[in-house]
Ligand SMILES: Cc1ncc(C[n+]2csc(CCOP(=O)(O)OP(=O)(O)O)c2C)c(N)n1
C-alpha cells in the first residue's frame with residue numbers, strides 16, 4: 001500500500017518497538033507531526049530545547065538498552081541536538097536522531113533553516129543518512145536502528161527532507177538489513193581466550209577494571225562469577241559504576257582522577273589488569289606512561305579500534321564482553337589471592353574517603369550519603385558534571401545494576417535533568433534522582449516545563465555550592481585561588497520550581513537533610529530540593545593533571561600527597 | 565611493532581555513494597592522521613569503489629587508521645598492502661617551458677621515460693608520465709631544469725600482484 005514518508009517513518013518506528021519520542025517540531029517537520037495522531041502507540045514528549053530531547057533519549061537508552069529516539073526540525077532544531085548526540089557518541093549510547101530538512105529542491109541553496117546536519121554530525125555519529133529517495137526511507141530506518149543498537153552502540157541520525165515526508169510511495173518494511181561494510185565480532189577468539197585464561201590462572205595480583213561495556217552487554221553475572229571464582233578484586237571506571245555490586249567485598253571502587261586511593265593503588269600494584277569493556281580514558285588512567293607499571297594487560301572490547309589505542313595491550317580479545325567472560329569463566333581455576341586482597345583491604349582501611357561526617361557545615365558528601373540511606377540504593381541516580389558528579393560516584397553505594405547514569409566521555413553539564421526525564425519515562429515504576437549542580441541545572445532548567453506538562457515524577461537534588469565548583473577547585477589548586485568567573489549568582493531554585501508548579505524545599509543544615517529527602521520520596525510527583533552546601537568543599541582524592549595514578553592528593557593539605 | 569614512521573599503502577573497498585569520500589577525509593582530519601595521497605575510482609564490483617590511501621606513520625598508528633576506517637559503515641574492507649607484492653602507479657601532467665632550443669632535449673627525456681607529449685604550445689610542452697612514484701619523481705627532477713610551469717598529479721593507486 002502507498003504511504004507518505006511521514007507515515008512510513010511512524011510505522012517503521014513502531015516496527016522497531018519505539019514507544020516514546022522526545023522532540024520539538026518546526027516547519028520542516030510539520031508533515032511528520034501532522035501524522036503522529038494516527039499512531040497513538042507513539043508517545044511524543046514535547047521538550048523545551050532539543051538538547052533536552054537528545055539527553056532524554058540518551059537517558060532512556062541507558063536504562064532500557066534500546067535506542068532512544070529524538071526528533072528536531074531543520075536548522076536550529078537540528079544543531080540544538082548536537083551536544084546530546086556527541087554525548088551519546090562518547091558514551092556509546094544507542095540513539096536514533098531524526099531531523100527535518102528543507103525540501104530536496106532547496107538543498108544546497110542556503111534555504112531558510114537549511115543546515116548541513118549530516119555534515120555537522122559526521123564525526124559524532126556512528127553513521128548518518130540524508131534520505132533523498134522516499135523509497136529508501138523504510139530501509140534507512142531499519143538500518144539506523146540496527147547500527148545504533150548492535151556492536152558498540154551509538155547514535156545514528158536520519159535527515160528527512162520535508163518533501164520526502166509528504167511523498168507517497170509503496171511501503172514494505174524490510175525483514176533484514178544488508179550492510180556489507182558493517183560487522184562486529186561478538187564471540188572472542190578462542191586462542192586469545194585460552195591465552196587470557198592461562199595468564200589469569202598464573203596471576204598473583206590481578207585486578208579487573210570494569211567499564212561501561214559490562215553495563216551495555218549486561219554482563220553483571222559473568223563479571224561477578226569471574227571475580228568470585230578466581231577471587232579477583234574489581235575496580236571500575238566512572239561509567240563502570242553499578243556494573244558490580246557496590247557493597248561486594250571484592251569491590252574496590254572507582255579508579256581515576258577522583259577515584260578512591262585504594263582503587264588506584266590496586267591498579268598501580270597489580271601484576272595483571274583485566275580491562276573489561278572499558279577504553280582507557282585519560283580520566284581513568286591518568287598519565288598512561290606510568291599506568292599500571294607492573295601489570296600485563298588483557299583488554300576485552302567489542303570495538304577493535306579501542307585495542308591498543310591509548311595503552312599497549314598484551315592479550316587483546318575482541319568480542320562482546322558478556323560472551324567473552326562466559327568463555328573465560330568456564331576455563332579459569334578457582335583461586336583465593338588471599339595476600340593480595342588482604343593488602344587491598346588494608347589500603348582501604350588506611351585511605352578512606354573523607355568529608356561526610358565532619359563538622360557542622362552541610363557537606364555535599366553528607367547529602368549524597370543521606371540519599372543513599374533513604375533509598376537504600378533502590379533508585380536510579382542521574383548526575384550532571386562536576387564536583388557533585390564525583391561525590392555521587394564516590395559516596396553512594398550502587399547495589400542495583402545500571403543505577404548510575406552520568407555523562408562520562410563528553411562531560412556535559414546540563415545532562416542531569418533531561419537524562420533523568422528519559423530514565424523516568426522509561427521506568428516510571430522506579431525512583432529516579434537527578435543529582436544536579438547549581439551551574440549545570442541552569443543549562444537545561446527549562447525542562448522543568450517538560451516535567452510539569454507530562455507530570456514526570458523525578459526527584460531533583462541540587463547540590464548548590466554557589467560555584468561552578470569543579471572549575472573553582474582547579475582554580476584553587478592550580479591557579480592560586482584566583483576564582484575568575486566561577487562564582488554564581490543563583491536564583492531561588494525553589495521558587496523556580498514553584499513557578500513550574502513543582503514542589504520544592506530549601507535545605508541549609510544537616511538536620512533538615514533526611515526529612516527533606518523523605519518528603520521528596522513521599523511526594524507522588526516531581527520534587528526539587530535545593531541543598532545549600534559548603535561552598536568551597538573539594539573533591540578528594542585527586543590525581544593532578546599529568547601525574548600518574550600513584551600520586552594522589554588525598555586531603556586539602558598539600559603535604560598529604562601520597563605516593564605509592 | 566615498529567615505532568619508526570614509514571609510508572603505508574592502504575586499499576579500501578568502499579560503497580559508491582555520495583559523501584563516502586567526505587567520511588573518509590573527515591575521519592583522517594579528526595584523528596589527526598596524515599594522508600600523503602588519496603585516489604578513488606570504480607572497482608570491478610558494481611556499486612563499490614576502490615580507494616588507495618597513502619599514510620605516513622608508525623605501525624601502531626597505521627593499525628589505528630586501518631581499524632578506524634574499517635569502522636565506517638560504507639567501508640567494506642581495508643587492507644594494508646605495504647608489505648605485499650604490489651604494483652603501484654601514479655600519473656602526472658607536467659607543463660614545462662620549451663623554446664626551439666630546448667624542445668628536442670625535452671622530447672628525448674620524454675622518450676627515455678616512455679612518457680607522452682599531450683599538448684604543444686609556442687613556449688611550452690605538456691608531458692604525461694605514468695609510473696611508480698620513483699619514476700614520476702625522477703622525470704620531474706629532470707624537467708625542473710627547463711622550468712616547470714604547472715604540475716597536476718594523481719594520488720597513487722595500487723593492486724596486489726597475481
Ligand atoms: C556544557 C559544559 N560547559 C562547561 C563545562 C566545564 N565544567 C566542568 S565542571 C564545571 C562546573 C560545574 O558546576 P556545577 O554544575 O555547579 O557543578 P559543581 O562542580 O559545582 O558540583 C564546568 C563549568 C562542562 N563540563 N560542560
Ligand SMILES: [Mg+2]
Pocket residue numbers: 437438439463464465466467468469
Ligand atoms: Mg556548583
